[in-house]
Amino acid sequence: MNLVIPEINWSAIGPELTLSITAMVLLLLSVVASPTARRAIPYLSLLGIAFALLLCISLWGKSAYAFNRMVVLDNYALFFKIIFLITTALTVLMSIRYLKEQGYEHGEYYVLILFAAVGMMFMASAADLIIVFLGLETFSLAIYVLAGFFRAQPKSIESSLKYFLLGAFSTGFLLYGIALIYGATGTTNLKGIYEFVSKAPALTDPLLLIGMGLLIVGFGFKVASVPFHMWTPDVYEGAPTSITAFMSVGPKAAGFAAFLRVFLYALSPLQTDWIWILWVLAVLTMTLGNVVAIAQKNIKRMLAYSSIAHAGYILVAMVAADELGTASVLYYMLAYAFMNLGAFGVIILFGRKGEENVNISDYSGMAAKYPLLAAVMAIFMFSLAGIPPTAGFVGKFYIFSAAVKAGYIGLAIIGVLNSALSVYFYLRITVMMYMRSPEKEFAKLEPSPAMVIALIIAVFGTLQIGITPSHYLNLAKQSILALM
């Protein structure tokens, strides 16, 4: 028997390896180390993230396959990996004081966040549906646990349970879709699927079409697109706020990373079959997200619906599917990471044990007492609403101009109208902060240095990406060459 040893190429998964090893060491440390040494765990995890980030930057521009064409290293994967690492780092920075205040200062929290990041990174660099599935499950399992991390709080555990049941349900659909695509094409390799599908363009194999539909269900769930969004508001409201922040960016970006690679690359010859489905999903997602967000009183729920709406904008860019459209998905994801994490950072800072301040009315009069914090929150709200000169504005501009350029003028008009609608509920918070008198006495805020650093990074990112957009758009354009 002829045994071929596959090429391994460890360096291609350097960032993932770094994070995995860091996570395993920290897991051990959180068990055996003394309580004082355990306080170093968040800082050690930041060290691991920084090292992985450096590796990602040093790998930029290289392209290679690893593990017998299971994993691919290209700029597209690296761009998403950098987004995941920034998200993870900001989440860790925002969590340190929050966990202490809530009395859940356990090392596993950081270990699970790191493992979730590893799963997301594998999902972005998947060259085979097996890796898409494994990456998805790796980060999902970690986040199911993290959502219920405040395990004595009924809301937290309920959100964890809801996320787990619906997440596992959607995994079933994804897996069945993969099985049918495997049956139709005879391979799970994305390149193999692309070659098979492009050879027979007028293909009407029902197995392939049903499989494709099931994949849309599976990915649609992870990126929280309507009608697979039911879990989002409940899970976002109940989970620890730092995990809500992580969840609103990480899994969404990972979902889109794999969604784009599977649909815009492997299944691109079938574009006429799936593009109208995404068109409908984009319209539903944007409209429902924005309309329902207006009625929300809880700020975490409002941001949950806003995150649904943002998934809709990204779907618009996916429908456009040309160079600008795909690049604007990457650009928007980067901008969204900074602005959304920043907004959640302010919510974490403003709330505390016993006085959570999660209602929008709690923000009234905040500017008089904390002018700087209110200004920071206002920047994130302007960016989420898409007001220049922030990153959110440029992102939406790229997305809608890509849609117009690709001939989807109706879709672009619906998108712009939705964006106008969203200004109402984002600016309502700003109005509350600046133009109302406070309803109650605010307790003194003591921001931790880590939180201050996280907010500075988020503000800087939001403004920097918005003021010099062409640089980041060029990086995004370099990244998508692998898909074209």
Added chain:
Amino acid sequence: MVSLSSYLILSAILFSVGVVGFLLRRNIIVIFMSIELMLNAANLAFVAFSRFLDSMDGQIFVFFVMAVAAAEAVVGLAIIMAMYRVKETVNADEMNLMKW
């Protein structure tokens, strides 16, 4: 020899039973079992395709799915346990702290 389509029909039936069970049953443990049934329906489809396409990929995929399903069972049962400690129920209708 049993034909490929009979395997696929069986797997589709199992999958549908899983979906219907997930949507209709109210006991969280039974809902979880329905999810496992969906995963196993996919496994059956994988193995059947693998046999008839004469390729090993599908069978390898099944090993990964089984490992992931085991991990999922661990996490899922732990979450259900934690929830039972707080609320003393496994009825899905009583998961109603948050609604829109």
